Amino acid sequence: MDNFYTLILAAGLGKRMKSKHPKVLHKVCERPMVEWVVRSAKEAGAKDVVVVLGHGAEEVKSALGDSVKYAYQEKQLGTGHAVMASKDLLPDTGNIMILTGDTPLIMPETLKKFYNFHLKEQNSITVLSSFFDVPDGYGRIVRDVNGNVLKIIEDKDADEAIKGIHEINSGMYIFNSDYLKKSLQYINNNNAQGEYYLTDAVEIVIRLGGKVGAYSAPNEEIMGVNTRVQLQEAEKAMRRRINKRLMLDGVTIIDPDNTYIGPDVVIGMDTIIYPGTRIEGKTSIGEDCEIGPNSYIIDSEIGNGCRIIFSMITESKLYNNIKLGPFAQIRPESVIHNNAKLGNFIEIKKSVIGEGTKVPHLTYIGDAEVGKRVNMGCGSIVVNYDGKKKHKTIIGDDVFVGCNVNLVSPVKINNNAFIAAGSTITDEVPDGALAIARCRQTNKEGWVEERRKKGGL
Template sequence: VTVIQTRNSATNTHIVVLAAGQGARMKSSLPKVLHTVAGLPIIVHVLRAIEPLKASSIAMVVGHKAGLVEDALANRASIQFVHQEPQLGTGHGLLQTESLLAGATGTLLLLAGDVPLVRPSTLRDLLETHRGAAAGLTVLTANESRPYGYGRILRRNGQLIGIVEERDATDKQRKIREINSGIYAFELTPLFDSLKQLAAENEQGEYYLPDIVSIYQRLNLPVGTLTLEDADEIKGINSQGELAEVNAIVRQGKNEELMAAGVTIDNPASTFVDVDVTVGPDTVLHPGVILEGQTRIGAACEIHSGSRIVDSTLEDGVTIQNHCVITGSRIAKGARIGPFAHLRPESDIGAEVKIGNFVEIKKAAIGAGTKASHLAYLGDATIGQKVNVGAGTIICNYDGTKKHQTVIEDGAFIGSDSQLIAPVTVGKGAYVASGSSITDDVPAGALAVARGRQVNKPGWADKKRS
């Protein structure tokens, strides 16, 4: 009998994440773990779940398109990547970490990279259950009403005696509702010697990690389980349908969190809010609103249907009318945007600004109280306070080679259908006459007129008709 010492290893936890599989059922060229759930790659959800555990080491087993996975996680210096080539199953994948963990002691927590709903508290409970029982192996399980695709937990007199994969299960075993989550706690001492005893005696010719249960029992190593009440938490993603299902679960949870904090969401089913988005109380989200990335919405804002906001900050009291697209921008207190406005990256909109329908802004700062109410393009510009930008105004910022800056100072008035050909400055309080093409700086307080003089020819139309 091997005695497992675990009670003094509470701070000596090592984590391995298996992320080498192709995910063939996704029918995608992108590695499965890089598909997104509510704005974050699946694998990032998993990594966030393990962060609070303060592990001594974190290893990730990669294989299929490993370079893409490593690049996506390049900013996470604590992860050590281990390559599995070829991919011969979960047991084979874990075995690849042997050299990395040589000499390590304590508990190893193993989980797959495709379980984005798992909670840190659940992983902590698994480790505590494992250590409290002085087990060699503890398996996290759940009861699932639709267990198709999962390994089934086999018990005798309540005790775990094995795990059988769906493909290899008998008809009777497929009726079992208790499933294997693919999340395990192991004591490191006997682990790798036991892994080397796995055999690829299955339809796929792979080394299945669940087969280690029978090996541990043969070696008289204690084996236990922890059963979850919420099977959704260990829901893995193996197809586009399952990806959509998990997305729906996460988005519903996010909406419930926002509503509990005082946000009004007219129709949660059609409102998509990424997990890292924050929204202040008394803000109203109408149907069809999409908030993505690191977006920050203040209090008492109103965002109307069909608008999409990405990586942007809205201060308190901002109104976004229908069907606006806002990316990488900042909008100050009390501004009104849209409908049908497009704010491209590095747009900085001042307080009480009005940006109306079919106005596009790109890399421009708009001062407080300025109005651009319709049909304008304002790019690479600094526009002062209380400027009026008439309908049809275009800032011509590109000369075919590079972009140039335009400056419109406080209180200027830009008449409709004007073109400001950069680089150019319109001075404080200056006027630009409608229909002008401005190529030179306009002094403060001046009127600039740059258009053809109107000529009327009496009787010309009558002669034309005759």
């Protein structure tokens, strides 16, 4: 298939979105709407992509970066005016696909078929249409008795007869470049809105001797997003696509309607995702894992055979056969090695946890290197912050840390050491040593009765 140029109209204010941000930057499954459109165009074969900016131009440009070229529409005077503002960036020959930045559900496969139809029919313009039972709000495709496209009439300019037509204009087109530039010279704003409609190009091109056709796409794909309600509908549709793709690749998702997985997430076969789980960013999860319910994973790498329940992981790496949770948090820059077990109400921050180490419950480990086969007792804490700086703790292999222990950083616990329960450790513990750092127990016989007599209890 020949490459084509793509023009994406993204200059509108989007008043119905009721936002201080450009409409096209509102996200659907983690990506701005306009980015979904750019990606689809490129995957379909677009040689170059030009985005027409207007309201919030710098914000849109910041989001898309150098991945596209830009044209500027200082005043938003309609779709025809938007194309006029970009004509100097468009080629004089070939074909130009015109898309809208608020249709994130358009698929690359549909755009490929759309373009192939345009070439096969040798059209001067091909309109991407669809059929709606209730087409309110959309421009209508008007055909003659032989099915030839005659014109497009906007909903606000339509009479009752035209409003009875169910084939609608999606606002997306493919133009032969020569006919596009010729038609722009004749488009005017003599209509109810006082705008320059690109739809007027259909009649103009026919008068100039060109051929106009229409290619029908699925309803869902051409859905424009103008309100927060429609944004939610697009989010739900995109999430359904992502979950379906993963399930077809061998992932079990118990409740797809209650599972949120980003478009860049990779999950291995025979992994099970339980309800209420959200997985975002550049996350990869291996095979034979069980994730959730109600877990949240962001930009992390999870190995094979891991079990994660009611927990949160951010920007970290877990190797294989990790058991995590419930109610555990793994904060950024943490690395958990094979066969580690991290239980309920524990928090790991910027730390390495060695192979086979157990952190069963109610423990905080921050800025630490914990060796292999370590046991961290209930309530043990790495005291890593002195009020100004974070300090490091190093725990060797086969160390036993008793319950309710404070390890005051910077400190080193060498291999095979034991830390007695209730200790506050501030100095290095040698290999194989038992460290005890607590007051000697004192029992005062009869103390309770004496206090009661004095009214103290």
